[in-house]
Amino acid sequence: MFWNQKIETLTPAELSDLQLKRLKKTLESVQNVEFYQKQLKSAGIKPRDIRTLDDVSRLPFTRKQDLRDGYPFGFFAVPLREVVRIHTTSGTTGKPTVVGYTRNDLATWADLIARNMTMVGVTEDDVFQNMVNYGMFTGGLGFHYGAEAIGATVIPSATGNTRRQIEMINDFGVTVIHCTPSYAMHLAEVAEEMDSPLESLRIGLFGAEPWSDSMRTELEKRLGVTAYDSYGLSELFGPGVAFECQEREGLHIWHDCYLVEIIDPVTGEVCGDGERGELVVTPLAKEAMPLLRYRTGDITMLMEDGCICGRAKKIARITGRSDDMLVIRGINVFPSQIEHVLLQIAEVGSQFMVYVDRINHLDEMTIDVEINREYFSGELADLSRIQKKVVKELRDTLELRTTVRLVEPGTLPRFEGKAKRVIDRRNGL
Amino acid sequence: MDTYVIRQVSVFSENRPGRLAAIARALQDEKINILAFSIAEADGFGVVRALVDRPDRAFETLGSLGFNVAFTDVIAVKMRDEPGGLYEIARILGDAQINIEYSYAYSGKEGAVLILRVDDVQSAIQALLESGAGSMESSAFQ
Known part of the structure; x- marks a missing residue:
């Protein structure tokens, strides 16, 4: 199913014409931003120098830190009176990042969400419960207006009070939910405690943090949904940048709105299709806050194969954010890999926390994981066996020796927003 | 048993x-x-x-x-509360080829009691009963 079949299935030639036209327009509008005036001037680039799409590689990158430095409105390319909404992204250190939207931006964004939801089969006959934060986080209002655009019945339940969320799903006959995958897992746990089967659910849209295929299997089994991966970031409107279609083999990124490059995060060189690197995006349809070559920090690749659904080139599911990536004794580790391992081991739960320390000049990784209530025999020896099994499975996958601590069921933090499972205590050394 | x-x-x-x-x-x-x-x-x-x-x-x-x-499942045995009391019980189980996985003891008003977790509960009870050392009934506790 298509929301806008024409634009979703442009021929490669039509698409690149449109992209080039929009790229040129973007270059004009960034001239209203002091940061870009300076950047382009020092790089000696004039808007007319950009003649083909390949010329984008001559443009300077924009980093998250640049946006922070522009706090609050330094990246707005239109007067504030044309900005009709502001969102911010959580700043773990210092000021948050501010993003603004014109009326057209909000319409474009809602249209992208509508494309995504229609692509996975959501229609006006669906009842949609949006279980994400509705405040400054883009996930709430972003999905809200997209779902309203397609005419679904929208329940803006936001986060918290999981028992009430479950009651609403049952009482309102909710068919589609949107939340983070970790909250979905929590929802499943609570529903099981309440002995509530959530029979009306059919589709789960999960995003805002990386999640593994084994977590998908788990969520589908426990919630009775078909689960789809949603990708986005506030700097590119919010959720809706890329989404899985019903094939669920990679995510369709909307090339008419986002010019995609994959680069080696260290050298900045462009990667070929099928090569993993950092996703760099130049938005092509943003008015309030145009950006050039934005470094998303997300690790993915452009997929070589086309898709039978007829839409354009896909990106692979995100393997992690480059800021989440841990380098432990020189080995790259993504929290999603740890999650993947734990989901394969029945004796332990899927929640976990990772602590990284430097002891005697060596990185040491400690993982807390809950014992699965049903597998506690009462014998210390059995617990030790489980602990050793987890250590071994982690070592086989990560190629790293870790310390595993078994903790009591239900004691690790459950995250409703973005999960913060990694505590790196090596800072300041 | x-x-x-x-x-x-x-x-x-x-x-x-x-x-x-x-x-x-x-x-x-x-x-x-x-x-x-x-x-x-x-x-x-x-x-x-x-x-x-x-x-x-x-x-x-x-x-x-x-x-x-x-x-x-554990078993409990009364011991003589004097030197050699533990040895007597341990010897009986050892002779019967029963392995003690763990054990703890207390000395209360009814004398010294040894609580035992063994690899073969039934054989342990049998060995203790046959030896005359005896095994305490669960009703003594629960």
């Missing part, structure tokens, strides 16, 4: 301050008496083992508070 099998309450516990207090408090609130107990400790976690007067109530109470609880 089953009259000699005693249900020990085993509780999984992280090794951090306050966990034992939380368990003991829960049992106190339910007026459950602890007759004997021990803590086994491994790498960062442990198992609290207790013989209590009302094991089913203890299981329910601790379970409802979120503790991970299991029952473990």
Whole structure:
């Protein structure tokens, strides 16, 4: 199913014409931003120098830190009176990042969400419960207006009070939910405690943090949904940048709105299709806050194969954010890999926390994981066996020796927003 | 033989301050008496083992508070409370090729009592009964 079949299935030639036209327009509008005036001037680039799409590689990158430095409105390319909404992204250190939207931006964004939801089969006959934060986080209002655009019945339940969320799903006959995958897992746990089967659910849209295929299997089994991966970031409107279609083999990124490059995060060189690197995006349809070559920090690749659904080139599911990536004794580790391992081991739960320390000049990784209530025999020896099994499975996958601590069921933090499972205590050394 | 099998309450516990207090408090609130107990400790976690007067109530109470609880079959033997008392019991089990996985003891008004977790509960009971040392019935506790 298509929301806008024409634009979703442009021929490669039509698409690149449109992209080039929009790229040129973007270059004009960034001239209203002091940061870009300076950047382009020092790089000696004039808007007319950009003649083909390949010329984008001559443009300077924009980093998250640049946006922070522009706090609050330094990246707005239109007067504030044309900005009709502001969102911010959580700043773990210092000021948050501010993003603004014109009326057209909000319409474009809602249209992208509508494309995504229609692509996975959501229609006006669906009842949609949006279980994400509705405040400054883009996930709430972003999905809200997209779902309203397609005419679904929208329940803006936001986060918290999981028992009430479950009651609403049952009482309102909710068919589609949107939340983070970790909250979905929590929802499943609570529903099981309440002995509530959530029979009306059919589709789960999960995003805002990386999640593994084994977590998908788990969520589908426990919630009775078909689960789809949603990708986005506030700097590119919010959720809706890329989404899985019903094939669920990679995510369709909307090339008419986002010019995609994959680069080696260290050298900045462009990667070929099928090569993993950092996703760099130049938005092509943003008015309030145009950006050039934005470094998303997300690790993915452009997929070589086309898709039978007829839409354009896909990106692979995100393997992690480059800021989440841990380098432990020189080995790259993504929290999603740890999650993947734990989901394969029945004796332990899927929640976990990772602590990284430097002891005697060596990185040491400690993982807390809950014992699965049903597998506690009462014998210390059995617990030790489980602990050793987890250590071994982690070592086989990560190629790293870790310390595993078994903790009591239900004691690790459950995250409703973005999960913060990694505590790196090596800072300041 | 089953009259000699005693249900020990085993509780999984992280090794951090306050966990034992939380368990003991829960049992106190339910007026459950602890007759004997021990803590086994491994790498960062442990198992609290207790013989209590009302094991089913203890299981329910601790379970409802979120503790991970299991029952473990153990046996109890009266020892002579004098030098050689432990040797006598250990020898009987050793001669019968029974392995003791763990054990703890207390000395109360009815004398010294040894609680044993063995690899073969039935054979252990049989060996103790045949030797004349005897095995305490679970009704003495529960």
